[in-house]
Amino acid sequence: MAARTLAALTAAALAVALSAFAAPSASAAPECSDIEVIFARGTDEAPGIGKVGKAFVDTLKPMVKGKSVSTYAVKYPATWDFMKAAIGANDMSKRVQTIAAQCPKTKIVLGGYSQGAAVVDVVATAPIAGLGYTAPLPAALAPRITSIVVFGNPSARIGNPLTRMSMVYGARTADLCAPADPVCSLGRDWDSHVRYQESGLVKLGAEWAAKLIKAADQKPAAPKSDAAQGTSATSTR
Template sequence: MKMNRVLIGVAAAIVSCATLVAPAVTATAHADSCPDVQVVFARGTGEPVGIGRVGDAFVDELRSRVPDKSVDVYAVNYPATRDFLRAADGANDASLFVQNIATTCPDTSIVLGGYSQGAAVIDALALAQTPTLGFTRPLPAGVADHVAAVAVFGNPSIRLLGGPLTTLSPAYGGKTIDLCNGADPVCSNGNDVAAHSLYVQSGMATQAAQFVADRLATTAPVTTLAGRTG
């Protein structure tokens, strides 16, 4: 099935691309309160624990665009090594966290994000409807109503499945921005390896943050898993 090809093929898509990394500073969701916005972000291959350079830039830009909202961040817990099938670990971890937020903080707007291998983690959440290849916790259909926006960068699904999440995911496509930097070989048929490490410099973290801010401004919160949002 499609997600099998994503989780297997992510290895071939990413293995030739060296991810440049920098230390990440990550906040976690508050146990005693519900934020207005909960970002759930999966870092790229080889980045230190946290949300990575792209995630940090994206969150910084988003916070500057929604100064009236509290924004918490959850760093998806997974190895992010070159054992790319372990992306399923990240999908399982993210799924549990997202389901918990949707249940305990129903008015919180959830934002999903990921870079490179981390984008494949988000692909699993958005595309897999049944357990597949180590991903054992697909999101219930109603959780999509709590997700205000999705932002992925250098996403292998674009090349491996022939399209971005915007067209592949009925539940999440309309609320997704799926960015590929030029001829980045992870998400295109190009061969500009350096492009895979330049999502911050290219301005795409800023572009994604504006997209998400616009979604947050127009998407009403839901209060139950059965509720509907725009």
């Protein structure tokens, strides 16, 4: 009798332990907000959306009053090993795919700062896998991304801002570079790279995102490129 009782208790304990590793239930699905900002932080910032990402979201919210805004912090090392940016690109792409599948009405805004901007570059310009990027964004999901806003984008330094690199998303992108920021321009003012929250460019980026969100509310199709390009070009003001 004691042996049977011990066996039953052991089985119950094992079942409880295994339940911790069970597949997530339906309740684990993301809550669907009106807008989700998927943001990749900069090099050496603590996990999360980073200071620039927080400033961007905090500035955007009052501009889209009446709409719920959620955030997703892209998961990647953000270390000085820049090749690992592909990890972030995979995570960002997978998050877009998850939201697109589970939240059909949610408008998606992609954002990134510094190395995080490079993460966005990969997602927006690489239609096939390569160099550690294993989860390309399906072309069919492009309309779900309402806008892209990046700050201090390294590719802009060599004359390839995302507005130019991406034929699909360029017209929906604000690629913003602070004056003399050596990461995204030929300038030499390193302080400008860490002062985006104070530069006025965060507000400009939020205004850009809010404008395209409102346009998407009024018209399902993406805004015309000729109207968008004037604002989305790399800013140096």
